[in-house]
Amino acid sequence: METKQAPKLPHSPTYNLLLQAGPRLYLLHQVHAHIIVSGYGRSRSLLTKLLNLACAAGSISYTRQIFLTVPNPDSFLFTSLIKSTSKSHNFSIYSLYFYSRMVLSNVLPSNYTFTSVIKSCADLLALKHGRVIHGNVLVHGFGLDVYVQAALVALYGKCGDLINARKVFDKIRDRSIVAWNSMISGYEQNGFAVEAIGLFDRMKEMGVEPDSATFVSVLSACAHLGAFSLGCWVHEYIVGNGLYLNVVLGTSLINMYKRCGNVSKAREVFDSMKERNVVAWTAMISGYGTNGHACAHAGLVNEGRRLFASIREEYRLVPGVEHHVCMVDMLGRAGLLEEAYNFIKEEIPENPAPAILTAMLGACKMHKNFDLGAQVAGHLLAAEPENPAHYVILSNIYALAGRMDQVEIVRNSMIRKRLRKQVGYSTIEVDQKTNLFSMGDKSHSETNEIYHYLDELMWKCREAGYVPVSDSVMHELEEEEREFALRYHSEKLAIAFGLLKTSHGTPIRIVKNLRMCEDCHSAIKFISVISNREIIVRDKLRFHHFKAGSCSCLDYW
């Protein structure tokens, strides 16, 4: 017996004209005219298709104009309109608009309506509207539709409401790969890299096969944590399972490798990609930059000046804060303090962004220009009086200049404002698990072993000629604390742990949330010789590759 299938009816000639026109405005206008002239001006099906195409063609005004001519828009028309508008970021707001018109017209929404309108809320980060719509979902009985649930998880995740994202996620009975991906990316995008990886492990335990979207988030989490071996595992999995390296996935891999300090692997991936766009190129270039292969480090000041000029002259773009910061950093590093300062005054005469002044201040500190430093710090404190980092660097500058009275004043004003220095920490991945250390941390299960080993190591460093550099420690600390703090800075603890736990020949990779201090920088150079290991430290701004007693940053950072 053959099964009876519903016969597939051919499209009407007019409908075919619409299909042929596609999302091209001038053709759509012609077909629209044809529709009206041939008396189909009230055909909902034709108007629906026309609306979708007008929207896809990018004209929201034409879309609205057509919408207003539809006699009685039905659920399908509203839904398709909401879906079309949800596809473009620019039109998300109209998605909400048409949804509210739908509700006001008493037209019943479907589960398809909700997936689209929720996506628009997510793109708009419209959490309040999202909550209301979530209520509507429940009222209309779609609370257990897996597509709607996945959209809700993504909505809450994007809006930073992880509690509700997880609540919805936990209620999903049969979790699709997209539901898992939404929750994992929710954690990742909100800075919870460890949780993202934890959920990924759970997903694997449950036998769910990850896909490229899963890996994009997981790689992002690896990049965040500097989790090199997990990142390599993901890469092997991708290759082993023959997953296609599309631009997004490829760029995620590049990003992971470069943020783990391995530019050559990043480059291998880049070279193997079939398609590359601006994002991929930018990821690769910035990888070279942060790892010390760019103008500011190589001292290619003329090249840098020329590139900056080309932003306007060749590319017709307006330089942004990030470009200004780079210029000031590059000039400052090269010792051209005056040029850097004039650059700021000329390029950004009013209210330069704090990041630009911070770069200037760093340059003043590096080249010990205390007068200019104090002047810059004054502007910076006026712009951001609540940021403790500015007070710390200013007090460091005064200390370097030997003006302890000023150090005292800065310190007191910090105390008065109840500002505290951001807590520094370092992480290191061992056996695909990330271990976190903070200064003087004794919470680790192998604390005694680690401290003992570190003391021994520092002793050997001293024998080899290492002298502690105490001026980089916070000046608000008491003398005794200072010595302790210096000896047990988080990166030193993490390195000691790494040396204890990994075999010879394996590079040690550390991620630090703040800038590295001068003392640690000097100590690690000695450690790299004594332990005969390559040590790679990623600090807040850039990479330091220590090998045989020297660092890739050439002591400028």
Added chain:
DNA sequence: ATAGGGTTAG
């Protein structure tokens, strides 16, 4: 008459 879904990089 006919038509559709949620996740992913700097």
